[in-house]
Amino acid sequence: MFLNLSNETTREAGGAVRAAILTISLILAAVLFGGLIPQGLTPEAYLDRFGESPGRIFLLLGLDDIYRTKGFLLLGVLLFVQLLACTGKRIALLRGNSKLWLAGSVLLHVGLLVFLISTAVSLWWGKSLMIEAPEGKTVVLSQKGLPFDIRLERFLIDYYPGSQSVRQYRSEVTLLQGERELRRGSLEVNSPLGYEGTKIFQMSYGWLLEGTIRQLPDGKVQTFSMVNGGWLAGGNGADRLRGVIMADPDKHPNYKPEVAFLLLSATGDRQAAVVSPGSSAVIGNQEIQLGQIRRYSGLQLKQDPGIAGIFAGLSLSLIGLMLRYAPVGGKKSI
Amino acid sequence: MIQWETILLLLVFVVYVGATISFSLRYWMKSNRLIAAGLLLTGAAFSLHSGLLLVRGLAAGRLPFSNLYEFTLVFGWVTLLLFVGCAIRFRLLATAPLALSLVTLLIGVAAMMPRDIRPLMPALRSGWLQSHVASGILAYGALAVSAVLAVVMLTRSEDKETGLESDWAARYWKMPAAIELERYVHGLIVFGFFFLSVLMVTGAVWAEETWGRWWGWDPKEIWALITWMIYLVYLHGRSRFGWRGQATAWFSAIGFLAVMFTLFGVTYLLPGLHSYK
Structure with a gap:
């Protein structure tokens, strides 16, 4: 027999625990599925991998993002309900049996309940926003439901002595409400800045390419601000424009900063031009004027x-786990 | 310093191989000198292994915790330390060939990894690094020893005690009964599970501080969760449903395979945020 039931074990295993173990096993199977089949790829990647019909069924079932499917969330809810029942049973046992390990078991399960409730709160009411804040400029966030706008005053990179390896990078920012200054502060990797329930994390850095595109021959002008290496919809909407700095100013400070623009037209034509800040070049049927390269x-x-x-x-659960298995408190079976 | 490290690494590997062979031969040749030689070689290998970690730490100017090579070396060191503790306390010397084979394998795998010392990237410059990695090493070490004992348990056909001789070596060179082994496996899994949980919680706190998200379904996180859940099912099965015997040994062995996949398989096959090779 695969699972040997011990003769010494005569205690009745509760139905709620059995059900919870079954749910945990189902969650384990789902997590394992997501661990073996890469998640979050493009639909084409799955069609390529599994073939047309199986691939479509795969996508239809949401298996490309299994952790966000309703079925997976339902398993979480089910686990919560079962955990609630198990915890209730343990609390009832604790009333007539004040052993340390039993208290630990209760604490462990209460901690998990607090964790699950808080995770639901986080998923439901939590929100986050990624921005590329240009140095010296204010990013208006109040229209996006945040209690302030943010201005990046200065961005600093600290290198290891004698190398180009980045040791740390830091943003000095001012939080504003209209013209009023709310707070000045700095944040770096591993050290976020908090203000009234909002936390700001240092994620990355790079260069923004700013300038204008003029359509030829009618002269319609549009301004652009694109991340170095990013893509921009071209003038007629179907074209795509990419700008890449030729030599990264962080690594090659002595080089003249130049940007290579590549235009991919809807017809498949490819054209390129190299532009310096303050100058312009014609590429396809548009004139690109590069204003500034900004951090x-x-x-x-x-x-x-x-x-x-x-x-x-999680902390309560860890303390509970420690007490549950602490080598004191007599025979440990429920 | 790097050259010293290479020489030490080679020596550690060779001496561990010697210790493994010496203990293994004891199964065929009933000489206690083989046990004495095995103990001597294990002591020598452990001292060299400690020296290797010291040299690495001095060369890097920090605790050797920051990439897979360093983690594997410390993982092997802690596994041996925990095994020696268990072997002395519970007289499990007869399981030494398997435990030493595992440690030797880890050293061999580490020797194939890049050993260059790179400066820490900003995300790794955190106080959480030490507690996160230390808990991982303790968890993995305990789960490795539990898996060794579980495999021994699976190969035991009957519970006869051997080693009836009265001399010192024979007292330690006896194979415990399967029921005793099962208890040790359980104790080690409890220890390992606690530190596995600490590993995940410290990782969550650190990820929240660094990337503003405590969980991101990164491949390493997914496989750590799979490992944690396998042991979670084991602990509930044992305490609530009285699972004993071979079933628990299989859980321990499968759980440890998940540990190894989380450590090596994910790093090389499913790269993500944790790919610090």
Whole structure:
């Protein structure tokens, strides 16, 4: 027999625990599925991998993003309900049997309940936003439901002595409400800046290419601001324009900064031109005027009312786990 | 310094191989000198292994915790330390060939990895690094020893105690009964599971501080969760449904395979945020 039931074990295993173990096994199977089949790829990648019909069924079932399917969330809800029942049973046992390990078991399960509730709060009410804040400019966030706008005053990179390896990078910012200054502060990797329930995280940095595109021959002008290496919809909407700095000014400060623009037209034509800041070039039927290459700081702004509960729940569970298996407190069976 | 490290690494590997062979031969040749030689070689290998970690730490100017090569070396070191503790406390010397084979394998795998010392990237410059990695090493070490004992358990056909001789070596060179082994496996899994949980919680806190998300379904996170859940099912099965015997040994062995896949398989086959090779 694969599972040997011990003769010494005469206790009745509760139905709620059995059901919870079944749910955990189903969650384990789903997590394993996501661990073996890469998630979040493009639909084409799955069609390529599994073939046309199986691939479509795969996508229809949402198996390309299994952790966000309703079925997976339902398993989470089911686990919560079963955990609630198991915890209730343990609390009832604790009333007539005040053993340390039993208290630990209760604490462990209460902690997991707090964790699950807080995770739901986080998923439901939490929100985050990624921005590329240009140095010296203000990014208006109040229209996006955040309590402030943000201005990047300065961005600093610290290198290891004698090398080009980045040791740390930091943004000095001012939080504003209209013209009023709310707070000045700095943030770096591993050290976010908090303000009234919103946390700002240092995520990345790079260069923004700013300038104008003039349609030829009618002269219609549009301004652009694109991330170095990024893509921009071209003048007629179907074209795509990419701009790449030839030599990264961080690594090659002595080189004249130049940008290579590549135009991919809807017909498949490819054209390129190299432009310096302050100059222009004609590429296809558009004239690109490169204004400035400006530093940006990649920031994430996050409001998460569930995060404190998540870590409180996890901490309670760890303490409970320690007490549950602490080598004191007599025979440990429920 | 790097040259010293290479020489030490080779020596550690060779001496561990010697210790493994010496203990293994004891199964065929009933000489206690083989046990004494095995113990001597294990002591020598462990000292050299400690020296290797010291040399690496001095060369890097930090604890050797920051890439897969360093983690594998420390993982092997802690596995041996925990095994020696268990072998002395529970008289499990007869399981030494398997435990030493695993440690030797880890050293061999580490020797094939890049050993260059690179400066820490900003995300790794955090106080959470030490607690996160240390808990991982303790968890993996305990789960490795539990898997060794579980495999021994699976190969035991009957519970006869051997080693009836009265001399010192024979007292330690006896194979415990399967029921005893099962208890040790359980104890080690409890220890490992606790630190596996600490590993995941410290990782979540650190990820929240660094990337503003405590969980991101990164391949390493997914496989750590799979490992954690396998042991979670084991612990509930054992305490609530009285699972004993071979079933628990299989859980331990499968759980450890998940540990190894999380450590090596994910790093090389499913790269993500944790791919610090």
